Amino acid sequence: MAIATETLATRTARNLANLSLAADPGTHLGAEDDLLARFGVSRPTLRQAAKLVERDRLISIRRGAQGGYYAERPDARDAIQSLARFMRMKGAHLGHVIQVTRPVSEEAAVAAARHRSATDVEALQAFIATIDARDTPRELIAAEVEMARLISGMSGNPVVELILEIGYSFGLDERGSDLYADPDRRARTRAMQRSLCQAIIDGDADIARLMMRRRSDQFDLWLHLGGIEEKKQA
Structure with a gap:
């Protein structure tokens, strides 16, 4: 029964x-x-x-x-909560996440540059106008997540949206304050945000890919240096 x-x-x-x-x-x-x-x-x-x-x-x-x-409808953030808990249990850290999101983020930037609409351009221009005012680590984390959501949404691929949401919401929320503690890093991050958004606005897919790749390279370097510094202090 x-x-x-x-x-x-x-x-x-x-x-x-x-x-x-x-x-x-x-x-x-x-x-x-x-x-x-x-x-x-x-x-x-x-x-x-x-x-x-x-x-x-x-x-x-x-x-x-x-x-x-x-x-109602679920969104990527609902799935992220469960995935993030699972990944933490498995010992995942920001370096692991970036390794996976790197190629996806490049393709998202290319798709955004190719398929942007007038509304998308307005949204990116509005985002660019806020970049300089976001100088604290927490503000920069919020800006990174906002930009990732804008670009992934413009890609038109829901799988891309999910993967990039994992990359920024999971990783930067855990290490962002440490990653952006240095003022020079924050300034460089804002400059990279501006360059990437402008490439997408201009519809230049090649430059958009290059800017996204440079961002990934920079984050990899910072994470590596951060790990070395932590070992020296231990």
Whole structure:
């Protein structure tokens, strides 16, 4: 009997997920009684199914006068939290992450330069206008993440978005304050941000790739020097 209930709950979860995916995010899918009638299941079965779908961030359940089931969508940051915990358990550090994100970030920069829209150009220009004001390590970390999201979004590839989100949100959040403690490093990072964004704005894919590669090379160097300095101090 328990197996039949689980099978029915799983099937109901799939139907509820499909209902959400067929609607725009934020759409009201119905009150609980509406969905009970729609799926023809018991209240415990619907609630068990709803937990599965809510865990995947495909629905939200609200209480009160405007309550009911609403369509939602997961984003890369939801996946990052689970992936980051797994990688830390495996002993991953920023150097590992950059090794993987390096080729992906170059392709993202190329795609952004080739496929940028007028709206994308405006967003990058607005970002460039904020670069000089971001001088603290934490501000620079936020700027790096913002720029990565802009470029990955412009690439049109959701896998690129996920990988770059891992690279900047996981790595820089852990080592960013140390990585950007030196004022000269922060100044150089801001200059590299400006050059990369300008190449994408200009639609120069070759220069965009070169600028992204130089950034990766610089970060590799800084991480290596940082590791040596830490060993000397130990």
